[in-house]
Amino acid sequence: MHCHDRAESPRGSFRAALVLLFAGLLALIPWSNNTASAHGAIVNPGFRAYMCHERWGGDHLNPNMAQEDPMCAQAWQANPNTMWNWNGLYKNNVGGNFRAAAPDGQLCSGGNAESGRYRSLDAVGAWKTTDVNTNFRMELYDQASHGADFFQVYVTKQGFDATRQPLTWGNLELVKTTGRYAPAQNISFDVSAPGRSGRHIVYTIWQASHMDQVYFLCSDVNFR
Template sequence: MPVHWHERAKLSWPLRVLTLLSAALLCLIPWSGTAVAHGSVTDPASRNYGCWERWGSDFQNPAMAQQDPMCWQAWQDDTNAMWNWNGLYRENVGGNHRAAIPDGQLCSAGLTGDGRYASMDTPGPWKTTDVGADFTVTLTDQAHHGADYIQVYVTRQGFDPATQRLGWGDLELVAETGRIAPSGTMPVDIRTSGRSGHHVVYTIWQASHADQSYYICSDVNFR
């Protein structure tokens, strides 16, 4: 028996309603920072990448408070700082980094992302990566943005990351690249001298695809 047009309309109406409801629900689902990937320094690990790497699959474990207290305070402050470890950047800085990022807020890129990364500025016993006087900073460029340049700074001897917030005057420029073509990783060789103990490696990555500047703190221990 043929189905008349008004009967087809009755049959299709529930499907149309389901389609509209599905579209509305998709609009309510938040995007993950890792879904729209950018990048960060993965070796020596940035503060939030290191926390994600060590605790991403177990971030509610109370043992973290004793074993890794700086990551514990970061997870308690804003879990998105770790899930979005590759999104610590500012836009439209125009290369004027010191004007855009105040002293004491270098590790959060001036409280970028509505303060999401504020815990990265907190002084304390951050986990460190052992390095020698010469080492390599590896920037993982997930989105293949490339770089106009990468600048790497290291804190001066005498700065104490456990008790002091990082300021521009605490840093010494130790490496600067030119333009780097898009690639999965961008290594930068570093040569230093006269340092020992806990220091902060501060990396500025000026991406090539837009005026997008990444500001990344990594903790190292000079042996």
């Protein structure tokens, strides 16, 4: 076998180990970005960037992503930090003016389309969905334990086609406003969206408690 043709010198082994170590450190850079901006997001039914990270974060170089999950693939191609920073889609100092902060066509990027990091989340198409009933439970994971002044949950109206139409405020119906939640990493609450069937978008506004920081989160669902 070739591996026995010539013994490798200690110096060569040391250099090879350094190369492998350097490559390993480079591979960790995107994950470091994620950790540095740790905040939170809706993880069930999962927010778009979170679901892409769940499916492809550990397999982002797989060429099958383009065929199996084209909406996540276009997000990755547009800006890899969309996935790595799935927990950082927020705006500060909104003052309760949510519609101005996230205008029509930019709801899923939380009005951050110009920054480039989250623009791809506004893309219209067949995002993969999570199956839910019309009575379902929302789950937030917040690594930083910001707490919440409240959550507002909207669901698209029956007849809206998320695969063909950009999301606008006129397409949404407010179905839930919660009270305050103390700081915690895991927060959950129940939501009811009667009269829905098939594909929809659940749009969550999370007003954090630690400061005027607002998260705008699109989750794609299929009502059974």
